[in-house]
Amino acid sequence: MRRRTYLKTAGAATIAGLAGCAATPTGNGTDRPPRATIDGTPSGTLTVATYSSFTGEGTAGNYLKQAFEDEYPNVTVEFTVPANGVNQYIQRKRSGASIDADLYVGINTDDLVRADAELDDSLFMHSQDYLDRKDALKPALEIDPQGRAVPYDTGYISLVYDESAIDAPATFDDLLDPTYEDSLITQNAQQSDPGKAFLLWTIDAKGEDGYLDYWADLLDNGVQILDDWQPAYNAYMNEEAPMVVSYSTDQVFYGADADLTRHQIGFIEDQGYANPETMARFEATDQPALARLFMDFILQPEVQGQVAERNVQFPAVTDAQLDETFAELAHEPPEAVTFDYDELQGNVEEWTDEWARQVASK
Structure with a gap:
């Protein structure tokens, strides 16, 4: 499967359907030891x-x-x-x-x-x-x-949001609406795995020619970029913003007995980025x-x-x-998206550096 990979996450039937196009390890062309x-x-x-x-x-x-x-x-x-x-x-x-x-x-x-x-x-x-x-x-x-x-x-990288303060945005373009001004916290793509995954997700959505313009618009709408997941999540829990880029398993950590108002999962475009x-x-x-x-x-x-x-x-x-609690609280996106090895090869460093020059330096 040498294209951008859209991973349907609808259960065992889908896994079987993907098996035919999964990459087969090829090694370096020599006989295996x-x-x-x-x-x-x-x-x-x-x-x-x-x-x-x-x-x-x-x-x-x-x-x-x-x-x-x-x-x-x-x-x-x-x-x-x-x-x-x-x-x-x-x-x-x-x-x-x-x-x-x-x-x-x-x-x-x-x-x-x-x-x-x-x-x-x-x-x-x-x-x-x-x-x-x-x-x-x-x-x-x-x-x-x-x-x-x-x-x-x-x-799966997703949004975690406070449902008492905001509705989850349905699309990437929604995040640019004044409704979501100063509402999102994310992470530095040069230093953070979820931050880089969110960057790659926006590249998938907006393309190589459009993602930097999209990030410029996010900055204009008040997105906050912190070094890594922990400070970003801490800032979210301190109510500095009603949304943070995190993982769709967020509720698993807190458990079914917790107040999950601030731990709702938002899948932009009904997707999550698989990492x-x-x-x-x-x-x-x-x-x-x-x-x-x-x-x-x-x-x-x-x-x-x-x-x-x-x-x-x-x-x-x-x-x-x-266990049943994990199955209840861990949310898989209707569709997962990721860049595969071949797509990242020769590209990911350039994409991240360009993002850093335009975005992280602001």
């Missing part, structure tokens, strides 16, 4: 690089560490949080420094595009064909034509089989349910075991 296997009982230390909110008490990472170590008592899982995310490993590989991790959890499509653009050799190795659980993956979430980065969850998170083994790992085992473990139905609920995102597999 044999699948790395573990002789005897899995053992050793697995170092997993990730982002800070994935680890700590009550998080998906903490659950995974405990559950995996319970399943394999001779294995220790250690998390490391690089200050510069994937960029830290891009820089280390480019300079010839060692890679001090086996697996990265939390790669977005543009991270992978950037790594491939800046390095002569791949930072990550192929994994998808070697996973026992590969057939359970939702084809619409697969971001990597070479099968290195494997999805483990996804979020899959993926995991990939580093080429330099000396634990390829153990890292693959951990990836397969993350894709197990029960584990996927726990990851989705703790990470407040949708699962990446079709058979995840989710």
Whole structure:
């Protein structure tokens, strides 16, 4: 599927319909090495690089560490949080420094595009064909034509709004109406995953030739741009504006017993921007089989349910075991939209830089 991907999110029947056009991992055109296997009982230390909110008490990472170590008592899982995310490993590989991790959890499509653009050799190795659980993956979430980065969850970028203060805008053009003056908080696309996703969503809606004009109009209508999701959401909760760019799983975090007045979900154009998170083994790992085992473990139905609920995102597999509360409170858009790897390649950096020059500098 080499065009802009419109991901219908209407359930299993749609997933089956998409399966025929999902990208098939092709690798680099050479023969695959044999699948790395573990002789005897899995053992050793697995170092997993990730982002800070994935680890700590009550998080998906903490659950995974405990559950995996319970399943394999001779294995220790250690998390490391690089200050510069994937960029830290891009820089280390480019300079010839060692890679001090086996697996990265939390790669977005543009991270992978950037790594491939800046390095002569791949930072990550192929994994998808070697996973026992590969057939359970939702084809619409697969971001990597070479099968290195494997999805483990996804979020849909949407508006979160206060229904006591405002009606949700139906279209992108509605956001330019005086009714919504000073009403929206979003994030810096250079620093924030949801901020970049919202930018890409506007490019999809307005085109490469129109998105900067659209953002100029948003600025004229008082959009507030903050550094990242946390300060933006804090500002929203402090009632600095009645809408914020966030995730359509917002209500899951607060629960069914909470007052959800300020946690309503708005899908502009009846869409949300799909932002899959993926995991990939580093080429330099000396634990390829153990890292693959951990990836397969993350894709197990029960584990996927726990990851989705703790990470407040949708699962990446079709058979995840989710509780009723999650199913009730997590909202999927009628239509999801995203840019695939090929569309972002050679474009995303230029789009973001142009946006920053015109918008973020104001």
